[in-house]
Amino acid sequence: MHIHIHEFPDSPFLRLTEAEFHSAAAIAGPIGAGHRVTMGESIADYVAASPTMEVLIATPGTVRRLDLTLAPRLRIIQSTAAGVDPLAPFDMIPAGVKLLNNRGVHADRAGEFAIMAMLMLGSHMPAFATDQRAHRWHRRPSGVVAGKRATIVGVGGLGGGAARRARQFAIHVTGIRNGTDPHPDCDETYPIAAIDSVLPTTDFLVLACPLTAGTRNLLDARRLALLPRRAGVINMGRGGLVDQAALVATLHEKAIAGAVLDVFATEPIPADDPIWDAPHLIITPHISSDDPDHYNAATLAMFFANLAALAAGQSPPTLVDLAKGY
Secondary structure (H helix, E strand, O other): OEEEEEOOOOOOOOOOOHHHHHHHHHHHHHHHOOOEEEEEOOHHHHHHHHHHOOEEEEOHHHHHOOOHHHOOOOOEEEEOOOOOHHHOOOOOOOOOOEEEOOOOOOHHHHHHHHHHHHHHHHOOHHHHHHHHHOOOOOOOOOOOOOOOEEEEEOOOHHHHHHHHHHHHOOOEEEEEEOOOOOOOOOOEEEEHHHHHHHHHHOOEEEEOOOOOOOOOOOEOHHHHHHOOOOOEEEEOOOHHHEOHHHHHHHHHOOOOOEEEEOOOOOOOOOOOOHHHHOOOEEEOOOOOOOOOOOHHHHHHHHHHHHHHHHHOOOOOOOEOOOOOOO
8 A cells, every 4th residue: 555644845844754754663563564665755656656656644734735636546545633624625525535533643742732721720820930031929829620610612532531530630520522422521411502500600611622623713793701710621632612802802901811722713823913912821732632742642543543444444543524524
């Protein structure tokens, strides 16, 4: 099988190396053996590989920049990210090509980021950061997070990791998901239609769901107004889940306690964006799930698990449902 790994030099994300691929292939056993592997970082590299390419491994942003019609033998696209919204509405994916993501590999790192953010919000750290910039000494006492309530929207890899860590700190976890199936790390789960009834009792709102037509601007001005003043917002999903201007206004009005945001409407954030000066806000540059020591190895392990499932005539574990967008 001809597997082509592609990433442009201007990509902000961790690059997958040929050595990492061969190491993962050796661990995978027979399913990892006998493949032809090419690497590319330019359009010319892609064009040269495309006639015989059967598998493309790349970030969604890179896939978006490639002409997939040049690869007549392409059958699998393995995304090195969980979110595939840059490819929506998926009309560029040729018929018969399976799109796979790497959902699940982010869980441990995302869980640590989420609980860090909850502890920061519970201890007023975003407010203290604002006080520090203003040279202002303002005591803000806080207690423990045990007994507080986290609402986690999306309990897949990211949100499931967040739920697991929150439960370890005795935080009550409400999961919001498509459907009503229980989740082992949530005290209760509700469908997305019930989110408005949960927001008024929320201490920590964690956004960890995919960005789709149905979740864009999920947290708008109306829903922000449903949160209690003590609440904090954590976004580690996609910037488009939040009406960013409404959140900035809410922070300036001190209508919520603060926010920790890892994803934004435009990335990198423009220098003149008002969000830079929003009070009680901690900004991180889309790194909540980064794990340089384990991310690529886990992604490749998932890829070979997908190949093994296909070889056995089964549905691959991380097959993307193009109709749902995740």
